[in-house]
Amino acid sequence: MLQPAMSDQSLNPPQRPLFWPIRLCKKLYFQVLVAVVIGALLGYYEPMLAQQFKPLGDVFIRAIKVVVTPIIFLTIVVGIATMGDMRRIASVGVKALIYFEIASTLALIIGMVVGNVWPVGHGINANPATLDSSAVSGYVSSAKHMTLVDFLVNIIPTTFVEPFVKGEILPVLFVAVLFGLALCKFGDRVKPLVALLEQAAAGLFGMVGIIMRFAPIGAFGAMAFTIGKFGIGTLINLGELVLAVYIVSILFVVLVLGAALRIAGFSLWKVLAHFKDEILVVFAATSAETMIPRSIEKLENIGVKKEVVGLVMPTGFSFNMDGTAIYMTMSVLFIAHATNIELSITQQLTILFVMLFTSKGAAGVTGGGFIALAATMPAIGVLPIAGLTLLIGVDRFMAEIRAATNLTSNIIATLVVGRWVGGVDYERALKVLDGKPVPDLVSEVGMTEAAVPPGLLPVAVAARV
Structure with a gap:
């Protein structure tokens, strides 16, 4: 007697939705938040023990940085090679630079205005002659090589592989733009090579997905070390400065960058919600560059064209460091107030002008914001370099909001410039940001791997991590 055929529903019975606390625990942002809280508590109660967990944060950052430069290179090369229009490439680049200069200049001006209106540091009455400048001598030495000429010359590497070895964006x-333009000239002859590079990029995105599983561990190690090493006491003593930088950075994102997004047709809150994992990770790890691969992947999944993402996102981490700009202006004025030095309007405008260049050189340098600050202070010869010692104890706390602001500003810059040049699938972007299923690619909110083209499966799997 023939058995009735089993229905598809019986073969694949519908799964009951997980209880909401279980669903929450599976979210990366929740895991990172819990790890940060545990790390902070350990650092407060057991500071010596907490400092021993520093390697966890360092290892996570190193693991991510292994794939940052190859992903940037491949994304740019494939994007330019498949676009095949050099005039469009130039248009995207020029418009991105215009946006970067406007945004970073606004960040510098806002930081300086707030620093004058809210005179953080008044009453400290620090004597520059008694400050020990030996603690900042290393930063000052590095700052001597951060001139505009050095910055421009160092854009061109001495060998093809040097920037990959050093991790310089x-x-x-x-190199990637040159290679992409060269492939454009050969058209169909290099299609197999472009396809191979695209497959290699998919594999690297898969690596990012694997590494991101360990993000909570890295966040725990970084936060435990920060609180254990520098302590809550230091934060309390200079808490007004830290609070001021946090408030100005958050308001800059909400008001200035939010307005730019609104003009481009996007909701700031939906964009922040979509990239909350990446923002939280860089906040804990204090390194915005670690989340470039994940941000590139998500931006492409939203519907921003590959060549726009590839050109705008990496360039932004040299020319659009809004968080660093806010930190630099407010810190300079803090040192002036703390040492009872009055800066004239002319001197402040001179500092502002110098910062337009020194803030660009902060990219890819360990302690870049602090080094850029050291490069700025000799500009007018009034502020003592030793004043930087007042910031050492809390610089790590400000580095957290600096990194988060830098990443957020460049994610928003990519969306805004993408809309400006017509490089965004707007309908798809709205659906992804609304949490709706979209065709072809897997977003974090919805579809199954079965709906994904085989060549894009590694990217799809990585996007779900």
Whole structure:
């Protein structure tokens, strides 16, 4: 007797939705938040023990940075090679630079205005002659090589592989654009090579997905070390400065960048919600560059064209460091107030002008914001370099909001410039940001791997992590 055929429903019975606390625990942002809280508590109660967990944060950052430059290189090369229009490439680049200069200049001006209206540091009455400048001598030495000429010359690497070895984003961008333009000239002859590079990029995105599983561990190690090393006491003593930088950075994102997004047709809150995992990770790890691969992947999944993402996102981490700009202006004025030095309007405008260049050189340098600050202070010869010692104890706390603001500003810049040049699938972007299923690619909110083209499966799997 023949058995009735089993229905598809019996073969694949519908799964009951997980209880909401279980669903929440599976979210990366929740895991990172819990890890940050545990790390902070350990750092407060057991500071010596907490400092021993520093390698966890360092290892996570190193693991991510392994794939940052190759992903940037491949994304740019494939984007330019498949676009095949050099005039459009130039248009995207020029418009991105215009946006970067406007945004970073506004960040500098806002930081300086707030620093004058809210005179953080008054009453400290620090004597520059008694401050020990030996603690910042290393930063000052590095700052001597941060001139505009050095910055421009260092864009061009001495060898093809040097920027990949050193992890320098701007030289990688230079090499990638040249290679992409060269492939454009050969058209169909290089299609197999472009396809191979695209497959290699998919594999690297898969690596990012694997590494991101360990993000909570890295966040725990970084936060435990920060609180254990520098302590809550230091934060309390200079808490007004830290609070001021946090407030100004958050308001800059909400008001200035939110307005730019609104003009482009996007909701700031939906964009922040979509990228909350990446923002939280860089906040804990204090390194915005670690989330470039994940941000590139998500931006492409939203519907921003590959060549726009590839050109705007990496370039932004040299020319659009809004968080660093706010930190630099407010810190300079803090040192002036703390040492009872009055800066004239002319001197402040001179500092502002110098910062337009020194803030660009902060990219890809360990302690870049602090080094850029050291490069700025000798500009007018009034502020003592030793004043930087007042910031050492809390710089790590400000580095967290600096990194988060830098990443957020460049994600928003990519969306805004993408809309400006017509490089965004707007309908798809709205659906993804609304949490609706979209065709072809897997977003974090919805579809199954079965709906994904085989060549894009590694990217799809990584996007779900």
